[in-house]
Amino acid sequence: MRPRRRELRPFIQVLGPRHNAWTVDLPGFGASGVPPCPLDLHALADALAEWLTNASLDRVVLLGGSFGCQVAVDTALPHPDRIAGLVLVGPTVDPAARGFVRQLLRWIRPRKLRSAARSVRRARS
Numbered sequence: 001m002r003p004r005r006r007e008l009r010p011f012i013q014v015l016g017p018r019h020n021a022w023t024v025d026l027p028g029f030g031a032s033g034v035p036p037c038p039l040d041l042h043a044l045a046d047a048l049a050e051w052l053t054n055a056s057l058d059r060v061v062l063l064g065g066s067f068g069c070q071v072a073v074d075t076a077l078p079h080p081d082r083i084a085g086l087v088l089v090g091p092t093v094d095p096a097a098r099g100f101v102r103q104l105l106r107w108i109r110p111r112k113l114r115s116a117a118r119s120v121r122r123a124r125s
Contacts (some may be wrong), residue, residue, distance in 0.1 A: 025050055045074035063087040
C-alpha cells in the first residue's frame, strides 16, 4: 500500500545504517500485481513467508500497520524460528474492520457523538 510505504520511509532511514530494512508490497497492494483472485489473511501471510524465503531472510522483526498487523502475526505463528519479533502499529482486531470506510466511520462516529452531546447540553442550558 503506497501510503503505508511512505509512512514507513522515516523508520527505514533510521534503521538503515544499522540494520537491513525492507518494505514489502503484498499481492494486491501497492506496486504489486493484482492476484487472479482475492487473497485472504492466510494467503497474504503465506505470500510474506514466501517472500522472506526468496530473500533468504531469517530472524527478522516484522512491522505491520493496521491490517498488516494481522498479516505479521499470521506469518509469525507458523514460523517462530524465522521471526525474531513483531512491531504492531494500530492493529485491527476484526477482519471486517480492515476496510477504509469502516475505519473512517469508527474515526468519525465518536467525534459526531461528542458534537451532538455538546449541542444537546447547549440546548438544555
